[in-house]
Amino acid sequence: xxxxxCILALAALAAAAPLRAASDDEVAARKLALxxxxxxxxxGFKLRDGxxxxxxxxxxxxLVQVNLYAGNQYWFxxxxxxxxxxxxxxxxxxxxxxxxxxxxxxxxxxAAGFAPKNSGPYYLRVEVTEGAPxxxxxxxSYR
Amino acid sequence: MTPISRIFVSGLAAVCLCASAAGEATPLxxxxxxxxxxxxxxxxxxxxxxxxxxxxxxxxxxxxxARLAIGTNYSSRPQNALNLGGxxxxxxxxxxxxxxxxxxxxxxxxxxxxxxxxxSKEVLERGSSIINFxxxxxxxxxxxxxxxxxxxxKAGMAERKDDDLVTLVTVGGWLRxxxxxxxxxxxxxxxxxxxxxxxxxxxxxxxxxxxxLGEKTQEDAVVATVRxxxxxxxxFTAFPxxxxxxxxxxxxxxxxxxxxxxxxxxxxxx
Numbered sequence: 243x244x245x246x247x248c249i250l251a252l253a254a255l256a257a258a259a260p261l262r263a264a265s266d267d268e269v270a271a272r273k274l275a276l277x278x279x280x281x282x283x284x285x286g287f288k289l290r291d292g293x294x295x296x297x298x299x300x301x302x303x304x305l306v307q308v309n310l311y312a313g314n315q316y317w318f319x320x321x322x323x324x325x326x327x328x329x330x331x332x333x334x335x336x337x338x339x340x341x342x343x344x345x346x347x348x349x350x351x352x353a354a355g356f357a358p359k360n361s362g363p364y365y366l367r368v369e370v371t372e373g374a375p376x377x378x379x380x381x382x383s384y385r
Numbered sequence: 386m387t388p389i390s391r392i393f394v395s396g397l398a399a400v401c402l403c404a405s406a407a408g409e410a411t412p413l414x415x416x417x418x419x420x421x422x423x424x425x426x427x428x429x430x431x432x433x434x435x436x437x438x439x440x441x442x443x444x445x446x447x448x449x450x451a452r453l454a455i456g457t458n459y460s461s462r463p464q465n466a467l468n469l470g471g472x473x474x475x476x477x478x479x480x481x482x483x484x485x486x487x488x489x490x491x492x493x494x495x496x497x498x499x500x501x502x503x504x505s506k507e508v509l510e511r512g513s514s515i516i517n518f519x520x521x522x523x524x525x526x527x528x529x530x531x532x533x534x535x536x537x538x539k540a541g542m543a544e545r546k547d548d549d550l551v552t553l554v555t556v557g558g559w560l561r562x563x564x565x566x567x568x569x570x571x572x573x574x575x576x577x578x579x580x581x582x583x584x585x586x587x588x589x590x591x592x593x594x595x596x597x598l599g600e601k602t603q604e605d606a607v608v609a610t611v612r613x614x615x616x617x618x619x620x621f622t623a624f625p626x627x628x629x630x631x632x633x634x635x636x637x638x639x640x641x642x643x644x645x646x647x648x649x650x651x652x653x654x655x
Binding site: 288289290291292293294296304305306307308309310311312313314332334336337338339340360361362363365367380382384385 | 434
């Protein structure tokens with residue numbers, strides 16, 4: 243039942259109209275990210291409905307600020323279009339220092355798990371490490 | 386084995402590659418930090434995240450943190466938007482309290498204000514889902530539904546080129562969540578609780594958004610008051626990592642936010 247609800251919730255999220263029209267590549271990237279994030283949901287992580295989608299290319303990573311709370315656990319999951327063969331998501335603290343995370347990567351999807359010690363702003367960098375320019379979509383879950 | 390464990394076992398080789406790539410990462414430059422994207426959908430946390438963190442430092446009776454029902458017939462669109470954001474945050478409080486009747490009542494109020502803003506189409510379906518999930522006591526699904534409701538309302542506003550209202554929904558939601566949290570921590574002070582209120586990135590981002598509101602929106606009396614008082618919040622939420630606010634400072638923060646919330650819910654005289 244829980245799995246069914248999760249699938250229904252993911253389907254609703256995938257179908258929800260974003261603030262701007264998404265390309266097919268972007269929709270595929272979001273679907274990939276949601277598939278992995280679904281596994282985290284089964285472990286009690288709540289998936290945020292919001293996402294950050296765009297385009298990236300090798301050597302030109304994209305960076306976004308998030309604001310996190312100490313004590314929570316987070317998973318940041320990024321999916322990419324098929325032209326990206328390998329991608330990565332990296333977390334930095336407010337001073338730009340690399341933060342150690344539990345990484346996951348499998349071709350055009352990558353995730354980083356992290357429990358901040360301090361509340362405040364953090365930065366997520368998503369990048370293509372192998373492949374061609376593609377769309378990406380980043381989502382996050384927390385518990 | 387949990388699903389997450391399965392992911393890690395099956396992706397071990399890939400994990401090693403990723404970990405090694407991360408190990409080589411150089412720190413971000415100040416230019417990269419200032420140029421990072423800041424978006425409503427990702428950079429502003431939902432009230433549920435804030436509340437989840439507080440649940441880890443204290444056992445809270447969330448039912449005591451609910452507020453009395455607010456009005457739903459404000460004459461100005463900006464004030465409606467601010468209160469819509471606040472109501473969504475109230476929904477999270479009711480979910481934490483596992484109070485189904487309260488959630489249903491808030492769901493109905495969200496619908497009324499959305500209709501006032503011409504957005505009933507966007508939230509009608511969500512409204513009935515909220516009621517169904519509340520009847521079935523599906524609290525986690527309710528949190529996702531509330532966020533989805535907020536995002537659909539904002540998408541509807543953006544479609545109608547009402548970007549100012551998008552900002553005001555966000556501001557109203559953050560203010561109400563912070564009112565609840567700061568009020569609780571001020572009354573039940575702990576070092577860990579006080580540290581949760583460190584949110585310099587959010588306050589700076591919201592203040593920037595408020596500065597960019599259109600002239601007509603800025604002329605709204607409630608918006609003008611919120612803008613003015615929001616500027617005073619930064620000093621309470623931008624404290625250094627090793628200097629959390631004292632109980633007295635938290636009382637000041639709580640009192641300032643409560644004042645702003647009173648301004649937001651007060652009916653304007655024409």
